[in-house]
Amino acid sequence: MSAHGGTTFIPLNIAVLTVSDTRTEDNDTSGHALVERLTAAGHNLADKAIVIDDVYQLRAQVSKWIADNSINAIISTGGTGFTERDNTPEALMALFDKNVEGFGEVFRHVSLSEIGTSTIQSRAFGGIANKTVILCVPGSTNACKTAWDKVIKEQLDASHRPCNFVPHLNISAEQCETRG
Template sequence: MSRIDEIAEFIAIRIAVMTVSDTRDSTEDKSGDVLVARLEAAGHTLADRKILRDERGDISEQLRAWCDDPQIDVVLTTGGTGLTGRDVTVEAHRDVYEKEIDAFGTVFTIVSMNKIGTSAVQSRATGGVANGTYLFALPGSPGACKDAWDEILQKQLDYRHRPCNFVEILPRLDEHQRRK
């Protein structure tokens, strides 16, 4: 069973947050606000925050820029994971991924099923790794962001979480790019 190792020291990580929306601005970004409040309450650092329109090229360009920034460990995006024609966040993420974290979407769906039933099938939440950085695409609703953080990310982004977590392997994500 999962648990927090009380002996291990907490390691704060640097997280960038992107809201993808054609209609929201900083005064209406409730989902982004949820993510920022939760990551800061957990002891992590907000490294950057942006709101971008649903444009695949713009989203993937910003994801790549953040992945190239050594001051960013994790990128969380919210919005654009649905099924409509303007929902292109998942495609933008996959343009950038070196490896997809397949189970992230599966676990998110299980968490969502417990909250919203079969409506969970309409989400395409995804996670992946690029250039030593974790990337997670979350739905645009504040409730979905709370669920993703509270049920998955808070634990996996805590070095003390056992039996394993994303933070402990963070230094090894780009080992294939280093000379031996």
Template structure:
């Protein structure tokens, strides 16, 4: 089972939060607020936060901009992962990914099944890597954001988490770009 190795120092990561919504502004953005609260409580840095409409090209452009920003290690988006015609966040993420973290969606579904039963089948949560940056797309509900953070991301974004975590391999995500 997983554990925290207290002999290691905590390494904060810089995380950008993107809320995808046609109807919410910053004041109504409960899911983004949940993520920001948990990110800060864990000791990480909220490097940026934005709200964008459900427009695939705009979402992909923002994800690309953050992947090109050396001050951002992780991007977490919330919203637009459902099945309706306007839900295009997953497609925008996949437009940017160099590698998809297939197990992220699977583990998120397992966590969701314990909370909401078979309704979990309607989520298309996804994760991936692009240009040395982790990207995760979460559903737009505060509960889904809590579940993803508390049950998956809090541990995987903690360098002390054993037996392995995302932070320890962060410096190697773009090693193929440095090879000559």
């Protein structure tokens, strides 16, 4: 696979993390929206968790997924605002080998047309750790849909040109053999 993108789609194994002190599987509309979108795009849900907004519990869950070589990507929703309980950036950025500064910048750019200048209150961010891309978006369902539809979907598609994240991930031979 070239550094600028492949020619075929490779289904990735993606974990979804909802950061919330109040959401449950029954009312996690943001997490469910991400799961629906990633599976509709042909990816596999590797795992899903809801973790309270606690720095150490967030690090523990994401570290577990980063250490699992079968997980290629993690999408986190919630905890990216400015309240006292919003700790996702402080928790997860410490785990990154590299930051993906452009992710937050592009997310805020595309959400500007939807929510106006309120987008500056989003601390959406991304990084790579142990060949796993981690993309963190706000907790609103609409923000998750915007992030997936306008940024994440293309960047997790090996056929997207001129480049995407897939060449930077730990892709197994089995995943390459099951290309769509």
